[in-house]
Amino acid sequence: MVVSPDIALQVVIWGLYAGCIYILLATGLNLIFGVMKIVNFAHGELLMLGAFVTFTFFTISGFNPYVLLAASVPILIVLGVTIERLCFRPILGTGKLNEIFISLGLIYIIQNAAAIIWTDEWRIIHSPYESITISVFGVNMPLDYLIIIITTIAILIALYLFLRKTTLGRAMRATSQNRKGAMLMGINVERMDMISFGIGAGLAGAAGTLWAVSGQVFNPYMGSLPAIKAFAIVIIGGLGSIPGAIIGGLIYGIAENFAIFTLGGAWKDAISFLILILVLIVRPTGIFGESSE
Amino acid sequence: MQLAALAAAAVIPFLLGANLYILTVLILMLVFIIYSSAWNFLTYTGQGSLGHAAFFGLGGYGSTLIAVATGLSPYITIFIGAGLPALVGLFIGAICVRLKEWFLAMVTFGFAIIIQTLMVSQFSAWSGGWDGIASPRLLSSSIPNYLLIEYYSILAITVLVIVLFAIILRSRIGLAFAAIRENELEARAAGINPVKYRLFAFMTSAYFAGVAGALEIHHMGYITPEIFGVDISFWPVIYSISGGLGTLAGPIVGTIVITLLWDGLQSLGISYARYIVIGILLVLIIIFLPKGLVSLPGRIREWMEKRAKKA
Numbered sequence: 001m002v003v004s005p006d007i008a009l010q011v012v013i014w015g016l017y018a019g020c021i022y023i024l025l026a027t028g029l030n031l032i033f034g035v036m037k038i039v040n041f042a043h044g045e046l047l048m049l050g051a052f053v054t055f056t057f058f059t060i061s062g063f064n065p066y067v068l069l070a071a072s073v074p075i076l077i078v079l080g081v082t083i084e085r086l087c088f089r090p091i092l093g094t095g096k097l098n099e100i101f102i103s104l105g106l107i108y109i110i111q112n113a114a115a116i117i118w119t120d121e122w123r124i125i126h127s128p129y130e131s132i133t134i135s136v137f138g139v140n141m142p143l144d145y146l147i148i149i150i151t152t153i154a155i156l157i158a159l160y161l162f163l164r165k166t167t168l169g170r171a172m173r174a175t176s177q178n179r180k181g182a183m184l185m186g187i188n189v190e191r192m193d194m195i196s197f198g199i200g201a202g203l204a205g206a207a208g209t210l211w212a213v214s215g216q217v218f219n220p221y222m223g224s225l226p227a228i229k230a231f232a233i234v235i236i237g238g239l240g241s242i243p244g245a246i247i248g249g250l251i252y253g254i255a256e257n258f259a260i261f262t263l264g265g266a267w268k269d270a271i272s273f274l275i276l277i278l279v280l281i282v283r284p285t286g287i288f289g290e291s292s293e
Numbered sequence: 294m295q296l297a298a299l300a301a302a303a304v305i306p307f308l309l310g311a312n313l314y315i316l317t318v319l320i321l322m323l324v325f326i327i328y329s330s331a332w333n334f335l336t337y338t339g340q341g342s343l344g345h346a347a348f349f350g351l352g353g354y355g356s357t358l359i360a361v362a363t364g365l366s367p368y369i370t371i372f373i374g375a376g377l378p379a380l381v382g383l384f385i386g387a388i389c390v391r392l393k394e395w396f397l398a399m400v401t402f403g404f405a406i407i408i409q410t411l412m413v414s415q416f417s418a419w420s421g422g423w424d425g426i427a428s429p430r431l432l433s434s435s436i437p438n439y440l441l442i443e444y445y446s447i448l449a450i451t452v453l454v455i456v457l458f459a460i461i462l463r464s465r466i467g468l469a470f471a472a473i474r475e476n477e478l479e480a481r482a483a484g485i486n487p488v489k490y491r492l493f494a495f496m497t498s499a500y501f502a503g504v505a506g507a508l509e510i511h512h513m514g515y516i517t518p519e520i521f522g523v524d525i526s527f528w529p530v531i532y533s534i535s536g537g538l539g540t541l542a543g544p545i546v547g548t549i550v551i552t553l554l555w556d557g558l559q560s561l562g563i564s565y566a567r568y569i570v571i572g573i574l575l576v577l578i579i580i581f582l583p584k585g586l587v588s589l590p591g592r593i594r595e596w597m598e599k600r601a602k603k604a
Contacts, residue, residue: 039395041343041402091578096394097341101534102579104527106345108572113567207492224406233401239395270414273407276400278386 010139011257017145019253020152021047021214024207025230026237026245027156028108030198034176034240035196038088038096041103044227049210050076051218053117058125058212059262065127065213066147072205080201089193093233109222114220122217130215148210155206156246159199172196176240216259229256232272236279298545302448306441316440322552323447324509325401325528328455329536331501332529334458337540338487338494339474341394344401345502346525347408348378352503353510353520354412354420357428360511367431367511368446375503382499383492390491402526404533407519412483425517428510447508455499459541461497471492502529530573535578537585546586 028196029043050072053170057071091098132143163169175192183189233252259271309315332345356374360367363529389397432439472480474488480487510516536547558567
């Protein structure tokens with residue numbers, strides 16, 4: 001099948017947008033993994049909460065939904081810190097399976113608490129820019145997609161500056177490189193755990209807001225599929241690597257869009273698993289992953 | 294102990310009265326005991342799965358399609374149909390066998406959902422899509438006391454499966470599992486091939502999860518892709534952890550206790566909140582009782598002795 005350059009460019013740009021939400025999720029997962037060496041399987045549920053927080057504030061206040069990032073991110077940060085403190089800290093270091101299983105408990109609690117608060121209906125919100133399309137490099141795309149891409153880039157730059165330039169960020173990176181060494185240098189590693197989990201949850205909250213704004217539907221049980229895609233990205237990019245998450249997310253978003261374009265829409269969700277399998281057969285630790293722990 | 298439990302399982306329909314509701318609860322309990330025991334079997338090699346619903350569901354579809362096509366009794370097709378999840382399990386196991394815990398969990402977590410996606414899109418011609426397909430009943434409802442016969446036949450299968458697991462785990466294979474779980478490098482040095490044993494565990498686990506799924510589907514008489522839901526993947530995990538991982542009794546105790554709690558909460562009219570109760574219970578058990586409910590008597594005895602010493 002011959003794909004003309006125009007269409008290829010369109011698919012790439014749409015993939016860029018699709019990748020953005022997953023990049024935010026995957027970056028959060030990797031940040032948490034880097035510092036705490038745990039994988040939060042309930043990460044998709046945090047995205048779902050971000051979407052519902054946005055939904056609630058949007059219906060109450062009618063603010064521009066992009067402004068509501070200022071609500072969903074802080075709320076999710078507080079929630080993330082609480083979850084880390086109550087659930088993950090007591091079992092840290094007791095075995096990897098325990099950390100996986102405790103996220104299962106969290107998935108149950110979060111999904112159904114959300115179902116009680118918001119009912120299990122599918123919800124949708126409409127962005128004020130819904131009908132506006134603009135032309136970028138000769139490709140027509142909704143204005144919302146462009147704003148989402150720019151917002152994601154802004155968030156990632158802010159995260160980069162935080163990790164590189166601030167004392168706290170440096171302490172977090174030190175903890176993820178060598179926990180014991182960091183401890184010896186007087187870094188409070190448990191505080192770093194809390195902060196990294198909080199930031200990871202905040203990124204998931206931002207992803208949730210963008211999910212809602214982009215016009216995708218959500219209900220309390222929708223978190224698993226985006227989480228699986230984020231896992232696929234984490235595996236492509238290597239566990240614990242934030243640049244890997246960004247590159248993985250872009251590759252993933254573009255691959256997904258090419259799959260929809262060439263194979264049909266039904267493959268949209270299955271493709272994540274196929275990518276995952278292919279990558280894992282070739283490299284069990286991910287493309288950019290370290291060769292051993 | 295084992296005999297007492299078996300005797301209790303044999304007489305319980307008579308004690309509680311063999312009505313439709315109680316028998317249905319008991320039958321589903323047995324099905325899930327098989328299912329969680331199969332899941333738990335995997336953990337003996339240090340592996341875990343968050344997507345066993347894939348095998349549970351494929352067993353149901355496999356057995357149903359064979360029973361419909363050949364007209365054989367579901368009691369036979371259950372064991373043939375479970376070959377489908379065993380094959381898929383071999384395939385997934387082959388990919389997962391080199392993976393560390395997190396990647397394994399991620400792959401299996403995604404797997405059930407992907408199978409569901411495939412079932413409602415690519416394979417909808419023979420899976421019936423989201424509407425599902427009718428499945429032949431284990432026994433025709435025209436037979437008197439058919440549910441009671443069903444209960445005893447499933448009880449027999451459950452006992453056979455658990456005895457089989459016990460035999461495997463007491464054999465050299467079980468020893469090899471333990472060696473791989475504790476230290477893969479040393480196991481390799483002792484001449485044990487971890488890949489071979491892990492694949493065997495994956496296949497066996499997938500096969501019996503498929504048997505359990507097929508039993509449930511033939512009991513219900515209907516199968517839809519909802520069977521691949523995250524819920525169905527998580528139940529055996531929850532049952533096994535709350536009962537006690539890596540013990541034969543754990544999944545049995547866990548299934549019974551959690552099912553009773555679950556149905557008890559339902560009879561109180563609690564719906565969403567019972568998932569939250571189960572979730573909180575799971576978190577509490579992992580933090581405070583990491584060896585599960587089967588370790589509770591020992592823990593209480595310890596605590597009593599401590600108190601006796603103090604006094």
